[in-house]
Amino acid sequence: MISVKNVLVVLAIAFTAYLAARGLWWTTAPVPQPLVVVATLGLYLATTWFCIFWEPASAAADEQPDAGGIRGPRRLPALAQFLALACAAIVPSAIAFAVGPDSRTASFATWYLGGIGALMTIVMVRRRPWTAWTGIVMLAIASMVWMGPLEALALGLVGSVVWVTCAQLLVRSMDRAARDTARLTRLQRAASAWQASQVVRQRERRVQVQKALVVAGPVLTRTVANLGELDDKDRLEARIAEGRLRDEMRGPRLLDDDVRAELERARRRGANVTVLDEGGLDGLDEDALSIIRGQLAETLRSASSDRIYIRTSPDARIAVTVVGRSPSTGGSSDEDAVDLWREIPHPGVG
Template structure:
């Protein structure tokens, strides 16, 4: 598979091999220390290719966590605030940072090779093409180090190369024979890595914003559907009562008034405690109201994190409690307690006649299933 990384790797190997080959082309000329040249070229290739290919498993990037859209977002204005903390640490792609050992070897190569080659070729051949290859070769090595996200090491290597080349061939010769090109390569590599990282961070941030926006939009669609369902349910409950009220010009019989109160109670239940309701609970609430009980249902958020299976168990226990209740007033509320899911309180007038101080004749705490 052809990728940008593979292409850059091939180019890096090809360029470094080219510089190494230049260093071996001294055919026909007497060289004082040819073995030193061969060893220097070998060291250069080994270190350079190590810097290209060494990627320890411990430094491999972990997959970027997917940002799920939250249904609790209130507006699009909060999306950028949600994405900003994550975008700062993510979005970096490309070559991994070079390990410390490889950095040390690269600096050692920047010291050894530029000093060994001038010694090996002798004073008369220090400006020959086969003796100046290290100017471009070390520059290519430091470019690789820069691409591997070690700028301080790369510039330290360039400084070492500059000092050695100035000492062995003079500033003018060093600048004319390739030192300027090496400095330009490292500079361009640093600018390229900086631009690439910035583009990757922006892309990651925009991706997170898009995901958050999609989640927000989805939550709004869900809420719209819930509102439509509630409106349809309200019409189904209150529609017949309103129709009869209009048809009789507001003059209702006792049965009609009872149906109106029951319809009002149903609507309040649907708005205040929808997660407490199923068909069985609704039937028991209606039965309690038809016998004259005043029922209040209130969900204050205690069941938001409860799954459907657990919610079914809680609803079944609530229906059983309502089935056996005979209180005149029933208060059904979710509980903030970690162990208690729903509290049912029943109150009836005290013995001896009506009184504001009703006695509590029912107290039931429905626990969360599976919680101590």
């Protein structure tokens, strides 16, 4: 499969091979040490391609963070760094020695200026900037010693410095783009989550409105038809409808058909019932909720209190607490006695 990475790898191989091939183009005179030249070229190519291709599995732990799905080049392993620095130290001096003093500025003898620069560019792209700049300094020192400062600068040293500099700027720009992409991805996910939550809330509001219309619609219709003049029966139905709406809004997870029927029965006999879901039922599946609702309906079926308070409990053992209060024998509402106390445990809790 053709990808940007594969294209860059092919270009790096072709370019370094071309630079190394220049070292074999002896057009002026035979070199004094041809075997040294060939061995040096082999060392250069092996090291360069080693730095291009070597990505051991252990390098994954040393890899740059994957930001927003954009993965940059992996860090060059320590052994490859050592080989790259050794190549930067050996190749210039070996070539200068092998070609002799009369050919040190010939084109086939100055290839290492671009070759080591390309190698250090690869090292820079593999996220080893200190190693890359160390290699450039070693190249600059060796080439200036063997050629002279002006000749080294004129024959390719400046270009190698420019390549490494551009590579470092490119890597930094790529990392910055990856961070920006990751940040935008997080913002997009947050916006999508917020939008989804709004859709869910709108759906819940529509469901609550529909329930309210079902419960309060008949009462409102009769109220409008009678111009607000309600008899005792209609007032009772209005109070029951209001209580059912409060139950649906404040404690929907506590309700099923049996619980709703018992709540309505308690209100019809004149009890004041309050249902509050204050947490504690989160994470329970439908089977567990069914068990809790069954026990709640059973408790309400036998309750005779004038005021009944039903609350969920944050306690790890207790799911729902039911408290009933009725006036004491003295008749004072401020001295209501607790005549019902029931704690419904979480299913499976002894």
